């Protein structure tokens with residue numbers, strides 16, 4: 001029988017892991033990546049970006065970090081190298097087409113909004129349906145259409161389409177005499193160029209997520225207190241100085257089954273609901289415990305930066321940032337190299353930013369919008385049929401069953417659109433689940449049941465993440481979420497040795513490894529550095545190159561010139 005062809009859009013973490021599982025299940029993947037390199041957001045970040053969680057939490061389940069990476073929080077380069085070695089190890093390069101931008105995807109086959117089953121038949125590959133994937137080769141400026149049996153969309157949430165706030169006419173960047181850019185452009189600059197760009201300039205940064213924080217730090221280190229930068233922002237969020245509040249691992253407080261007992265869950269039964277209610281004072285206590293640690297380490301109160309919401313709420317919505325102590329940020333605030341201005345609204349005037357509330361004027365040569373991305377727009381626009389696009393944006397958050405399948409979009413899955421504390425692990429689990437679905441290991445329930453389940457998660461996210469519910473964070477319930485994926489796949493969700501460990505030990509990616517033999521091979525980094533995982537020794541030089549010219553091996557994809 002012919003191999004089923006699966007188009008994967010994007011070669012970031014989600015696309016790579018989807019490709020790997022497609023291959024292992026006998027499908028024929030082709031990955032389209034618009035950039036010249038794999039890695040997605042990790043291909044280029046601003047200079048100081050590192051992993052925000054310990055690397056043991058941010059790794060593929062079947063491909064641990066090499067022992068040569070001793071940093072607990074690896075740098076962007078180390079992460080990028082790790083992704084290259086993953087691609088090399090699983091021989092993904094022949095399936096990846098770089099410089100290949102998907103312009104749009106169009107469904108060709110019978111479809112009805114009234115279907116009570118996904119794809120009409122609940123089969124992943126119904127006999128007549130195909131997707132046409134229009135791909136522009138950015139080097140040759142030619143477009144080809146690939147006809148495939150299934151599409152996995154992995155185009156990422158925090159890249160490509162900037163979120164630039166809208167302003168009333170005459171109050172936006174158009175009246176500003178300086179330069180206004182999005183952080184995306186700053187991040188794309190060479191590190192030296194980025195430093196040169198802000199050197200000697202009055203910089204205003206809008207937004208105080210992790211990107212705003214990092215850019216402020218960089219500006220402060222280049223310009224010092226002589227030319228301070230100003231961060232204009234709306235809300236405070238908790239910044240974590242370390243992962244051991246008062247000496248206790250945060251993983252024991254938030255990333256084990258016991259901690260999840262403190263949280264009301266979508267679809268929970270009476271017993272779990274009762275336990276969560278009874279334990280809610282403990283949940284409050286845990287949050288206060290961590291907050292007291294943070295407030296001891298960092299002078300949030302002195303700078304009027306104590307968040308209004310609890311640490312737990314920021315954790316549930318994945319809105320905390322890791323700012324390792326000691327950190328230059330508060331030094332820079334003390335010295336006056338960074339100034340903070342909290343305000344719900346602001347506008348531009350010719351010479352800078354005007355704070356609407358108190359009419360403060362902040363002069364600027366450069367304004368950098370660190371205001372995040374419009375990932376949902378990007379996702380919506382990939383669909384040529386507006387009905388499908390509307391399904392994506394028709395509700396406050398992208399409504400996906402198991403955060404992967406839209407019940408009414410046929411033969412298509414989406415990976416990487418809901419946030420977690422370890423996005424690599426979550427994408428790994430989702431790719432495993434999606435490909436198990438494709439190989440027929442389980443069937444999806446009816447459209448109606450899937451919609452009900454999505455609604456239950458909606459309710460949960462509204463309650464746990466409030467105004468950030470559109471980010472679809474599974475932050476507080478990762479294990480509960482993975483349990484459901486495991487049960488669907490027929491995989492035991494209990495991954496620990498014994499009930500005590502299962503209840504109290506933190507869960508991580510390696511707990512979900514399904515093929516331990518993969519650990520025994522040699523892993524390579526692209527900079528000719530060779531390493532062996534977990535204490536194996538060898539010598540030699542090798543190279544990983546993801547070549548834009550490599551062809552898909554054994555491909556029988558239908559290609560039409562557009």
Ligand SMILES: Cc1cc2nc3c(=O)[nH]c(=O)nc-3n(C[C@H](O)[C@H](O)[C@H](O)COP(=O)(O)OP(=O)(O)OC[C@H]3O[C@@H](n4cnc5c(N)ncnc54)[C@H](O)[C@@H]3O)c2cc1C
Nearest residue numbers: 010012013014033034040041051052101102155156416423
């Ligand atoms: C600076 C930064 C740091 C981060 N740090 C952390 C962290 O420490 N921990 C954590 O858990 N998460 C972190 N994240 C979140 C991060 O987004 C995920 O961890 C993960 O890397 C996302 O991978 P992805 O493959 O889903 O998306 P992406 O990495 O965004 O990859 C998507 C890929 O799709 C490609 N693409 C998009 N559109 C098209 C198209 N039309 N045609 C072809 N290709 C296309 C893009 O070029 C890109 O390569 C960070 C995000 C950013 C921006």
Ligand SMILES: NC(=O)c1ccc[n+]([C@@H]2O[C@H](COP(=O)([O-])OP(=O)(O)OC[C@H]3O[C@@H](n4cnc5c(N)ncnc54)[C@H](OP(=O)(O)O)[C@@H]3O)[C@@H](O)[C@H]2O)c1
Nearest residue numbers: 049050051052158165207208209210211234235370371372
């Ligand atoms: N590993 C790392 O070191 C690292 C580095 C950078 C980014 N990241 C990750 O990458 C992802 C994106 O981060 P990000 O900081 O670029 O984006 P983000 O998390 O979406 O944060 C955007 C920020 O902009 C603010 N904002 C949005 N719209 C605004 C508006 N109209 N006016 C004023 N402010 C506005 C938000 O404020 P409110 O909070 O008030 O909504 C928020 O502070 C996150 O997951 C982050 O953790 C990680």
